[in-house]
Amino acid sequence: MNYEQTIEYLYSQLPMFTRVGASAYKEDLDNTLALAEVLDQPQRKFKSIHIAGTNGKGSVSHMLAAVLQQAGYKTGLYTSPHLKDFRERIRINGVPCREDFVISFTERMRESITSIEPSFFELTMMMAFEYFATEQVDVAVIETGLGGRLDSTNIILPELSVITNISFDHMHILGDTLPKIAFEKAGIIKPGVPVVIGETQPEVKHVFEETAARHHSAIHFADQEWRITDRQPDVEALTLTILEDADPEARTYTLDLTGHYQEKNLLSVLSAVRILRSQGWRLSEQAVHTALAAVKRLTGIRGRWDVIARDPYIVLDVGHNEAGIQEILQQLTLVNYKKLHIVTGFVKDKDVAKALDLLPGFAQYYFTKAQIPRAMDEQELYTLAVAAGLSGSTYPTVAEAFNAAKANAAKEDMILVCGSFFIVAEVL
Structure with missing residues (x-):
């Protein structure tokens, strides 16, 4: 099969949530674990950062990937859905996955596709994990597809988890109240792994605190660690002046993602960067500034204002x-x-x-x-x-x-x- 035939095979043979909805959603990780076994656990062969949330998780994933890439790390990025080309879902340093890898992986997995019957998301996510492992990335930023607890991406053990916010979406799957939805998103919190919560929301704050406490995970609410003191919106850029809770000196960042809502996402990224630095990741302030001003160029993100x-x-x-x-x-x-x-x-x-x-x-x-x-x-x-x-x-x-x-x-x-x-x- 050539690339176009391979993509058509994946679309036609595998149930795809973005096309058909809930019938493609699996309420367990069995298929994902079976695929990981076939592939010799590729998710264990690279470091990762896990991003969930109702809104903003795509922007945060791209911004954080841009920072890591600008700092000199070979950075994988897995997001969904794609806008134009399937390979947008799987990138390394902003470059989409190679067509020949998509073809060879699919050919290699055809027997397992028949026996395991995975969804489109389950298989293509494992394709990403295999690609990142094969290409030996230093780190991969992994965006959840839906929810968190039962999301196929939740077989990774990340360096850091980030949950941007909670609002009503996919209620027929995740629950019809904010605490129920928060419980599903909180499922990405792992034992001993720090977690950033982007927004402090009174209705769900206790859900995250209780989950983090149960897992002995340090929890950080980004909007309590940073405060925006000035904003200068423009068609081409969004310039924000920010104070850190423990530092009286203001910092100014210019973002090429200009939507007003990127203010909240930036705070999540800054808290994530601070934690990663404490873990030994070399993320200079210059790299952060440069990356945030060039997220589109570095990662290829589209569709956000x-x-x-x-x-x-x-x-x-x-x-x-x-x-x-x-x-x-x-x-x-x-x-x-x-x-x-x-x-x-x-x-x-x-x-x-x-x-x-x-x-x-x-x-x-x-x-x-x-x-x-x-x-x-x-x-x-x-x-x-x-x-x-x-x-x-x-x-x-x-x-x-x-x-x-x-x-x-x-x-x-x-x-x-x-x-x-x-x-x-x-x-x-």
């Missing part, structure tokens, strides 16, 4: 749940535009009605669907949107919706594409 054009101002953002939409709305208040056009679509297993209730009623909407089975039909979305007081038109494909928005937008207007990773992916 991603400005792709001006006149009109066009932004792509993968925010897709209640908390993610709220962060996008905060960012919108910083932008000047004459009229707002929003291209949006959702997947069926989200609380779409709640997300629509948050969106601004004054915008012109272009309701559409991604070309995946999990996507909500654009007519059904339109019905929900009208009930939420929104107005617009429906389009059967993302391309048609995006082209209509561009045709209707004046130079002084703004086009926002959001609602789903897959809507953004199809625009890209």
Whole structure:
């Protein structure tokens, strides 16, 4: 098989959560452990950092990987889903996994695929672990797929765990209350391994504290260790002045990830860096500054308040749940535009009605669907949107919706594409 045939085989043969939803989710680690046994435990052959959370875990993973890479470490990065090319999920120093490795790994594992019947995520995550082990990375930053406790990535024993925040998402799998969701995310906390919690949330703080205490793991709440004293948002960069709890001297960081919500993510990264330094990792302040200003170049991250054009101002953002939409709305208040056009679509297993209730009623909407089975039909979305007081038109494909928005937008207007990773992916 060539690369395209290999990817089509993986998509067609393995249940894929991002396409079909909960039917692809396995409520145990049995398949993952079986695959690890076949591959001689590749996850034990490199050091790792584990990242979970409802929102921000992708940004934190990329920022931390950029810092480690800039500091001179050969750094693996595993994230999901991808936007354009499957190999975006598996990177070393920002470079996507080689096509020939994807082909050879899949060929080698075909017999095990038949006998173990793993999901797409289970197999491709083990592909990443095997790649990192084969390429002898110094460290790999591993982002969870869903939850934490039963997530396939949770067979690693990391140097550090990070949990960005907790909000409502995947409730049909993770639980219908914040403490239940926090319990699942807290499942990545390992005995004796320090953990950073990005946001102190009263409803779930005790869940993390109790789990950390049970595992004798030092716990750090990032928003209690750092304080932002000044912010200078800009289209090209976000400049933040920050005070550390134990240091009276302020530090200024410039981020190329410009979304307002990156402020919270930066605090998680700074706490993680401080802990890694205490463990002996050589992460100079210069490396941190340089990396944070060049995360896009170093890691290839896309879709986080991603400005792709001006006149009109066009932004792509993968925010897709209640908390993610709220962060996008905060960012919108910083932008000047004459009229707002929003291209949006959702997947069926989200609380779409709640997300629509948050969106601004004054915008012109272009309701559409991604070309995946999990996507909500654009007519059904339109019905929900009208009930939420929104107005617009429906389009059967993302391309048609995006082209209509561009045709209707004046130079002084703004086009926002959001609602789903897959809507953004199809625009890209």
